[in-house]
Amino acid sequence: MIEIDRVGKTFHGAGGPVAALSELSLRVADGEFLALxxxxxxxxxxxxxxVGDLEQPDVGGLRVRGKAPRQARLDHDYGIVFQSPVLYEWRSVRENVALPxxxxxxxxxxxxxxxxxLLRLVGLADFADAYPRQLSGGMQQRAAIARALSFAPAILLMDEPFGALDELTRERMQLELLAIWAGAPSRPTVIFVTHSIPEAVFLADRVAVxxxxxxxxxxxxxxxxxxxRAAETRADPRFFALITEVRAALRDA
Known part of the structure; x- marks a missing residue:
């Protein structure tokens, strides 16, 4: 369980203070896929x-699996995937995945x-000895996901991991991510940041607006x-109805 209780965060820069978050509360259940x-x-x-202990809140409380975020990080409870795969060009795919x-x-x-x-899990077993420059963008992101899973984390934090991909590759990666998530020995909790309403609806158990x-x-x-979920899910009338519901919630927020 991830528990976020009335959290606030303000950044201070040359242009003055910028309030990023205010009075934000949220609960994420173990094994849940939540889209933000x-x-x-x-x-x-x-x-x-x-949540990942890369920043600290100014006010409010955060508990991750009953612990402070810092302790959860020290316990390797997290895997983090960013929009850019951040693979080291001089290391093979296997060496990148094994780096943590x-x-x-x-x-x-x-x-x-x-x-x-992990490379078998993400479908890259045949590319273990390849280098990042030899992989497509989608394959690089799969390698980054494999690296994030190296400690078998209980929580996977994903910050727009498919945002730089073309639409068809993005849809294929969504299917592959769900297969990886379902195929993990212990299904991790996922918090997935996206700007795409269809992506959020397709992937998540709940969408936080x-x-x-x-x-x-x-x-x-x-x-x-x-x-x-499968490619056919995107043609389901319920899929379109949920997209409309999330869009309305976003418009009214």
Whole structure:
């Protein structure tokens, strides 16, 4: 369980203070796939960074699996995927995936076995010895997801991971992400930031709609589409109805 209670965050710069979040509360259940959506600058990424202990709130409380975010980070409860894959060009795909394990001193044999297991999970087993420049954008993002799963995290934080991809690749990656999520030995909790309403509806169990800055959660829309979801889900009348509902909530936020 991730518990966010009346959190606020203000940034101070040359132009004066900017309130990013105010009085934001949210609960995310274990194993849930939650999408965060809202207008640009509403604090979606800031909220993700607070949960992941990359920023600290000014006010309010955060508990992650019953712990402070810092302790959850030290316990390797998180995997984080950003919009850019951030792969090291001089390391093979296997070496990139194994990097977090290398940093904490895991033995080479264990690192290789875990990296190969994850590359099979994300469909990149045949590219273990390739280098990032030899992969497409979608394949690079799959490698980044594999790296984020290296510690078998309980929580996966994803900040617009498909935002830079073309539409067809993006839709294919959505299907692949759901397959990876469902295929993980212990299904992680996912918080997924996106600007795309169809993407949020297709992926999530619930969609949290945020207000303009300072951001707060104005409404949480349950997504009643059955799982597993497939390409055909996008033609389901319920899919379009939910897109309309989320769009209306976003417009009214």
């Amino acid at each position: 959506i809202g207008p640009s600058g509403c604090g979606k990424s800031t909220l993700l960074r607070l 394990l290398e940093i904490v001193g895991r033995p080479a044999r264990e690192r290789r076995a875990r990296a190969d297991e 945020m207000s303009p800055r300072p951001g707060r959660v104005e409404r949480v829309v349950p997504i009643s589409l059955p799982r597993p």
